[in-house]
Each structure stands twice: as C-alpha cells, then as structure tokens.
Amino acid sequence: MYTAAVxxxxxxxxxxxxVDHFDLIAGTxxxxxxxxxxxxxxxxxxxxxxxxxxxxxxxxxxxxLRSLRRISRTKYSAExxxxxxxxxxxxxxxxxxxxxx
Numbered sequence: 001m002y003t004a005a006v007x008x009x010x011x012x013x014x015x016x017x018x019v020d021h022f023d024l025i026a027g028t029x030x031x032x033x034x035x036x037x038x039x040x041x042x043x044x045x046x047x048x049x050x051x052x053x054x055x056x057x058x059x060x061x062x063x064x065l066r067s068l069r070r071i072s073r074t075k076y077s078a079e080x081x082x083x084x085x086x087x088x089x090x091x092x093x094x095x096x097x098x099x100x101x
Contacts, residue, residue: 001051004034007044018044 007018019025019038027035037047 001030001048001055003031004044004048004051007034008048011044 010016011018019041025035025038026032033051034044034047037050038044042050
C-alpha cells in the first residue's frame with residue numbers, strides 16, 4: 001500500500017498522471033498488482049482504495065500454516081484477487097489470458 005500511496009500523492013501534488021510518463025510498468029508481488037491496475041487505466045488512488053477494500057481478503061492466511069503451505073503451493077490463493085478484477089467493467093478478461101482472468 002505504501003507504494004500506491006506514494007504514487008497517488010505524487011499525482012495529486014504534481015497534477016499529472018504517472019502512467020503518462022512511463023513506457024513500461026512492471027512489478028512483482030504487490031508491485032505487479034499496482035502495475036496491472038495502472039496498465040488497466042486505474043489511478044494510484046483507485047489502486048489504494050482497491051487494496052483497502054480487497055487487501056484483507058486477498059492476503060489473508062486462513063490456515064495459520066503459511067510456511068508449510070508455501071512448500072507445496074503458492075503463498076496466497078489467486079481467487080480473492082481475481083474476483084474483484086473480473087467485476088470491474090474496465091477489464092475484458094477474455095483478452096487478458098487464454099482461460100479468462
């Protein structure tokens with residue numbers, strides 16, 4: 001959330017759109033989520049609001065066995081992240097991947 005907040009503040013303070021100043025935006029983990037949002041036309045403020053609304057569901061560890069789970073599969077389930085993106089009218093899931101979002 002920190003990075004999204006910094007980007008939001010830069011846009012607001014400078015009166016610019018961050019995405020207009022970069023040809024390529026990429027990231028890993030949470031930076032990848034921010035890059036995806038920016039690439040889809042969301043503002044950093046909207047991404048920050050997305051994190052506030054959906055972050056606890058996306059990043060929760062239901063089992064409490066996080067370290068054991070990481071041995072055999074991903075750290076977090078993709079579904080809590082996939083669902084909010086699908087509901088956004090700005091996203092055409094069929095165009096983003098072979099099997100949809």
